[in-house]
Each structure stands twice: as structure tokens, then as C-alpha cells.
Amino acid sequence: MPNVVDTIRTFNAGRDPERLAMKYANLRGNAFVFLRGTCHLFYDRLPPDALFSKAPAGWLCGDAHLENFGSYKGDNRLVYFDLNDFDEAALAPVTWELVRFLSSILVAGDALRATPADAQALCGTFLDAYAAALVLGKARWVERDTADGLVRDLLDTLKARSRPAFLDKRTDKKAHGRVIRCDGKHALAASDEARAKVVKLVDSFAAAQDKPGFFKVLDVARRIAGTGSLGVERYIVLVEGKGSPDANYLLDLKQALPSSLAPHLSLKQPAWPSQAHRVVALQRRMQAVSMAFLQPVVAADVGVKGDASYVLRGLQPSEDRVNLDVRRSSLAQIGGVIGQMGQLMAWAQLRSAGRQGSAIADALIDFGGSAASWRGDLLAAAHQCAAQVEKDWKAYSEAYDAKAIGA
Incomplete structure (x- = not known):
């Protein structure tokens, strides 16, 4: 397995040194920030088993985690809550998206102020909502009039x-x-x-x-x-x-x-005119309403x-996200938001179904209906990935503290 520090340094080569130094300092903060900032490393570590190769193909944002859902103003001037980062978007097995998001819940346990048991329960909440939304087979969306809980509070604030x-x-x-x-x-x-x-x-x-x-x-x-x-x-x-x-x-x-998923993709990807065309086309395809x-x-x-x-x-302010911290919100409220995230992921996949190689909606509906057969294996894989993230973060932190990495 490649050295963590060498992999990160190579991946970030050529970036603006001033802001790259900020990134390297941020990665030292905790394992959750490290997960968010090293998407490429996560997919380097993804287990190559049948769970990830035989799932339906879908259009993925590619970097699903707790911080990549947020509010934005659409081109119709209304405010929505949805997936909002498509830099890594690609066609891949839908389980890739699921395991990254579940890993983010497990790794963010401390940030959520959740115990391991709480984090496991939140993973279950997410999977229940995701599978149920797929089974219904109808893509919906979250705006102020359809939101509730913490998401409604966020959208009310933005409206004002x-x-x-x-x-x-x-x-x-x-x-x-x-x-x-x-x-x-x-x-x-x-x-x-x-x-x-x-x-x-x-x-x-x-x-x-x-x-x-x-x-x-x-x-x-x-x-x-x-x-x-x-x-x-x-x-x-x-x-x-x-x-x-x-x-x-x-x-x-x-x-x-280029998407961090690109080196690991076996499914044929469209011949996009440019990387920006890929990002914009898939964002438009997966969101109910495009950003302004x-x-x-x-x-x-x-x-x-x-x-x-x-x-x-x-410009979408990075702070326009729900604060998932039990010191400010109850675990039940946080669970409500994570359930909505599960629905939003399913709706994005249904909305983009049957497009340029992605599975048709019927295949996704069947996948949601068979959740009992893959749920346990997926959670086990998420725990394995989360443990690897923690291990990689510790190795990175030791190198950073020893001043072995820098911009």
C-alpha cells in the first residue's frame, strides 16, 4: 500500500502553496476533516469485492459525506437543500457512494458527539431512508415548503x-x-x-x-x-x-x-468536452433544480x-450547512437530517437513471427492495473503510507534526 504522505503530496502537487498549506493544516485537525480532504485516498483503499462490482451503476456525486449536503439558491431563485458538490462525479456502482457516506458518519462520531452505538444507529437511519426512497421510485426534492427539522430552520434563516x-x-x-x-x-x-x-x-x-x-x-x-x-x-x-x-x-x-474516482473506474464514461462539462452536466442531471x-x-x-x-x-457560502452536533441539536434531530440525506441520494440516482450507462429506475427500485441482502455487508465495509481512514490520519498526523509534509 503506497505511503500516505507521498500519495497526498503527489496528488496535491502544483496547487497554490498558500492555500495548500491551509489544507495540510486542516487535514491534521481530525479524521473526519482528513476523510473530506482525501477523497482520492479513500478510493485507493476501497475493497475490490463483489459488493462494489455487482451493484447497479449510477451517477454519483463521488464525494458523498455529511458536509457535502447543503443549501443553495437555484436558477429559479428558490432555496434548496441537496447534494451540492460534484467535482468527483462519475458513473460507478451505487455502493461506492453509500460506503463513503456511511464511513463519514462513523469517522465523524466525535464531531457529531455520538457514541459508536449512536453512529451505527445513524448509519441504519440513512440506509432505511435511502432504500425506502428507491423503492418508491419517484425523485423528489427538499425546499423550504417541504423541509422540516434542522433543514427547515436552515432554509428559513437563508430566506430571511x-x-x-x-x-x-x-x-x-x-x-x-x-x-x-x-x-x-x-x-x-x-x-x-x-x-x-x-x-x-x-x-x-x-x-x-x-x-x-x-x-x-x-x-x-x-x-x-x-x-x-x-x-x-x-x-x-x-x-x-x-x-x-x-x-x-x-x-x-x-x-x-479529473475525478478522484477516474483511476479506479471500469465502467465506460462519456467523452466530455472538458472536466467542467462533466461536473456541470452531472450536477444538472442529479439536482432537481440547478444552482444559479x-x-x-x-x-x-x-x-x-x-x-x-x-x-x-x-457563490454558495460554505457555512450554509446544517450543524450536526448534539451539543446544539438532539440526536433525534440529527437523525432526521441524515434520513433526508439518504432520500436525497436516492432521488439523485433515480433522477439520473437510464442515462449514458446508468441503471434504469427499475433496477434501482429492485436494489432498494433487496436491501436486507446487502445491508450487513455494506455496513461491514464501511467500518473497514472508516478504520483505514483513522489509520491513515494517524500516519499523516505523525508526519505533519514531524514537519515531513508541507506546501
């Missing part, structure tokens, strides 16, 4: 948030306009070269829109967000929107890289040097 208040959190007023606040927490300054490139990329998108002036770029900064993607080329873009200073909009522009401004942008298509491609979308 005003644009000026949000802008005040991320920008500073200057003269008659705004500039992005480079606070070292959400954003870092961008070079003149990077700014010029971003302007060109956004202008190419704007040219195809009904109101190109809406996307006039006012400011650009490097974005700090997530764990696994820290160090990847990513920007916050402040645009004119409906007018300065209080009707500006913030966009997220992020380079799309979601669009692939290819550097070469707009005269920018290189073959990089980028995903443009409305």
Missing part, C-alpha cells in the same frame, strides 16, 4: 438573509461601490494576471446572456473554501448584478480537475492560454 447583509459580510464599501474583503478566512488577494484571466472567462459567459452588463466584473479574489479543493485555482468574483453597491452579486469560479449561473467555461475557447476548464456558479 438580505443581499446587502450578505455583501457586507464578504465585501467592503469603497467610494460608490464594493471590493471583496481579503480577510485570510474567505478570500486572499489575486494577482493582476489572475484578475485579467478571470475577467476574460466571465466576459465570455456574459456575452451569451440576455443582460451581459449584469456580469461586469468589479473585483476578483482567490477563494478559500472546502477542504479537498483547497489550493485548486478558485476565485470569488464580484459582479455588477442589479447595481452597486447593494445589488451586486458574488460568483464562484473554480477549476475542474451554473455554467462550464473552457479557457482555450475564450483565448486564455492553457487547456483548463472552470465551473462558474453563484
